[in-house]
Amino acid sequence: xxxxxxxxxxxxTGTFVFGLSGAMLAVRRDxxxxxxxxxxxxxxxxxxxxxxxALGATPVAxxxxxxxxxxxxxxxxxxFFAHRQIERLAKPVMVLDALGLGLFAVSGARKxxxxxxxxxxxxxxxxxxxxxxGVVRDLLVTEVPRVLREExxxxxxxxxxxxxxxxxxxxxxxTLSAVAGxxxxxxVRILSVYLGxxxxxxxxxxx
Amino acid sequence: xxxxxxxxxxxxTGTFVFGLSGAMLAVRRDxxxxxxxxxxxxxxxxxxxxxxxALGATPVAxxxxxxxxxxxxxxxxxxFFAHRQIERLAKPVMVLDALGLGLFAVSGARKxxxxxxxxxxxxxxxxxxxxxxGVVRDLLVTEVPRVLREExxxxxxxxxxxxxxxxxxxxxxxTLSAVAGxxxxxxVRILSVYLGxxxxxxxxxxx
Amino acid sequence: xxxxxxxxxxxxTGTFVFGLSGAMLAVRRDxxxxxxxxxxxxxxxxxxxxxxxALGATPVAxxxxxxxxxxxxxxxxxxFFAHRQIERLAKPVMVLDALGLGLFAVSGARKxxxxxxxxxxxxxxxxxxxxxxGVVRDLLVTEVPRVLREExxxxxxxxxxxxxxxxxxxxxxxTLSAVAGxxxxxxVRILSVYLGxxxxxxxxxxx
Numbered sequence: 001x002x003x004x005x006x007x008x009x010x011x012x013t014g015t016f017v018f019g020l021s022g023a024m025l026a027v028r029r030d031x032x033x034x035x036x037x038x039x040x041x042x043x044x045x046x047x048x049x050x051x052x053x054a055l056g057a058t059p060v061a062x063x064x065x066x067x068x069x070x071x072x073x074x075x076x077x078x079x080f081f082a083h084r085q086i087e088r089l090a091k092p093v094m095v096l097d098a099l100g101l102g103l104f105a106v107s108g109a110r111k112x113x114x115x116x117x118x119x120x121x122x123x124x125x126x127x128x129x130x131x132x133x134g135v136v137r138d139l140l141v142t143e144v145p146r147v148l149r150e151e152x153x154x155x156x157x158x159x160x161x162x163x164x165x166x167x168x169x170x171x172x173x174x175t176l177s178a179v180a181g182x183x184x185x186x187x188v189r190i191l192s193v194y195l196g197x198x199x200x201x202x203x204x205x206x207x
Numbered sequence: 208x209x210x211x212x213x214x215x216x217x218x219x220t221g222t223f224v225f226g227l228s229g230a231m232l233a234v235r236r237d238x239x240x241x242x243x244x245x246x247x248x249x250x251x252x253x254x255x256x257x258x259x260x261a262l263g264a265t266p267v268a269x270x271x272x273x274x275x276x277x278x279x280x281x282x283x284x285x286x287f288f289a290h291r292q293i294e295r296l297a298k299p300v301m302v303l304d305a306l307g308l309g310l311f312a313v314s315g316a317r318k319x320x321x322x323x324x325x326x327x328x329x330x331x332x333x334x335x336x337x338x339x340x341g342v343v344r345d346l347l348v349t350e351v352p353r354v355l356r357e358e359x360x361x362x363x364x365x366x367x368x369x370x371x372x373x374x375x376x377x378x379x380x381x382t383l384s385a386v387a388g389x390x391x392x393x394x395v396r397i398l399s400v401y402l403g404x405x406x407x408x409x410x411x412x413x414x
Numbered sequence: 415x416x417x418x419x420x421x422x423x424x425x426x427t428g429t430f431v432f433g434l435s436g437a438m439l440a441v442r443r444d445x446x447x448x449x450x451x452x453x454x455x456x457x458x459x460x461x462x463x464x465x466x467x468a469l470g471a472t473p474v475a476x477x478x479x480x481x482x483x484x485x486x487x488x489x490x491x492x493x494f495f496a497h498r499q500i501e502r503l504a505k506p507v508m509v510l511d512a513l514g515l516g517l518f519a520v521s522g523a524r525k526x527x528x529x530x531x532x533x534x535x536x537x538x539x540x541x542x543x544x545x546x547x548g549v550v551r552d553l554l555v556t557e558v559p560r561v562l563r564e565e566x567x568x569x570x571x572x573x574x575x576x577x578x579x580x581x582x583x584x585x586x587x588x589t590l591s592a593v594a595g596x597x598x599x600x601x602v603r604i605l606s607v608y609l610g611x612x613x614x615x616x617x618x619x620x621x
Contacts (some may be wrong), residue, residue: 007483032406034362035355049261054463054470063319063328070548080409110396113479121477128457135554140342142351144556148449155448174220199446239613242562242567248538256468265470270526270535277534287616288566349558
């Protein structure tokens with residue numbers, strides 16, 4: 001698979017699962033069909049939108065073809081008709097969000113490297129792409145975004161992006177590295193929830 | 208009128224009415240004169256800002272000339288001195304917001320077509336331009352944005368953008384189509400409020 | 415010092431102090447070490463990110479080198495270990511925020527002038543750069559942004575940006591003007607808090 005195709009499929013899958021997470025949150029908040037579509041699209045496309053605007057990759061990928069929009073809307077339709085089946089999975093929003101997090105961390109870091117960014121900024125673009133959609137999704141329903149509420153979230157995205165940047169430095173095969181990074185990030189995120197990992201807080205009392 | 212002039216006037220009028228909607232919300236929230244100016248500018252310019260950043264049309268139109276800023280500040284001054292007169296109209300924020308929604312849906316879709324986007328993405332750019340200012344305006348005062356609370360909102364913007372995209376496909380006269388699209392979107396939005404149109408929710412219980 | 419170096423140091427210092435303000439807010443909200451890092455980075459980089467995306471200066475400065483990211487993370491580490499010492503200063507978040515406000519107002523206006531913008535839009539870019547980081551920081555913890563809650567905030571940024579634009583028009587030495595603008599903006603902001611300056615509200619009752 002060419003690097004362009006890898007990036008395309010990572011992005012498209014991430015778009016679909018983030019779309020599911022947005023649509024599921026909309027159903028939980030009792031929004032109507034349009035609210036479901038808006039939240040699915042916002043969750044699915046915001047991360048890539050910020051990534052492309054920051055890199056100067058315009059018109060942004062989310063709008064250069066209809067594919068991403070259709071993937072997000074397809075997620076909204078799936079949730080509209082099958083939210084009870086999806087809800088029966090354990091913590092569906094969290095798991096879908098974790099998968100999207102991994103996929104977008106990897107696609108963001110990949111694209112940043114292709115635009116010639118240094119390793120550290122490339123990893124941050126990965127994190128930004130991964131957390132961007134969830135931040136917009138949560139802010140739209142006035143919740144504190146997951147990235148601030150949860151222990152291991154930005155860190156999981158950083159891990160996925162780091163795998164891609166390191167593999168690129170070592171000239172590993174990009175598609176395989178991308179899949180490895182995405183799986184690692186999603187796994188760490190999901191495990192951290194089930195095992196209740198805690199991150200340290202600043203020592204001492206606070207006013 | 209040339210297409211450039213049409214776009215300019217649609218944008219400028221949309222900027223002014225969205226500026227009024229932001230300033231009226233600021234008065235209702237008892238903000239001071241600077242809060243009124245900030246909310247007017249944020250409501251008036253955010254939609255076009257996101258549109259232009261996503262298309263790569265930089266420096267963004269809102270900053271390439273002083274015209275849009277002055278239109279937004281002019282709206283803030285009008286509201287500062289005449290908010291009681293404006294308030295006497297029925298639901299002034301909703302009506303102003305509906306007009307801005309129609310105008311920006313149309314200008315966003317128009318500009319996206321000029322940047323060579325496909326029909327579906329062009330319609331989404333229209334919706335993004337139309338709802339962007341209201342989303343930023345509502346988030347700044349930590350309200351759930353109208354686009355998620357209201358039944359027919361993104362749909363009205365989609366209708367306006369769709370008229371423009373269809374008319375372009377059929378090679379209709381652009382200025383006339385733009386005005387028709389803007390009026391249709393604003394009317395549908397306003398009627399939906401007065402007639403209490405409801406959109407369907409996902410079937411079944413939710414946890 | 416060359417204009418590029420002036421801009422670089424203004425931006426880097428602003429990034430660090432805004433990073434401190436974000437990290438201090440995270441500690442006050444009892445967030446863990448990753449929350450501190452995320453809020454520091456968001457507060458430090460969002461203003462410049464929006465500025466560069468709006469000007470079309472991509473890849474954005476915050477990601478074109480690692481310097482700004484490291485400055486923001488350095489601020490997060492400082493706060494993690496020394497938040498009690500920083501807290502002992504009077505109103506540390508406010509003072510740090512005021513310094514960042516002045517520095518970014520000046521750097522934003524400077525960069526906008528270099529991109530050929532007119533005086534009024536250049537001042538607005540300064541204000542946007544200055545308030546952007548604080549808006550994102552406050553929204554992420556679902557607070558109404560300081561720019562809307564506080565009497566003299568956008569106005570102080572406008573003053574700093576105005577000094578730079580005026581000095582450019584009069585062909586004054588840029589580095590000196592930039593420092594003067596930044597100090598003026600920060601001082602006006604800090605004084606307004608200590609002296610309790612009030613801005614007028616729209617006359618008459620509101621519904």
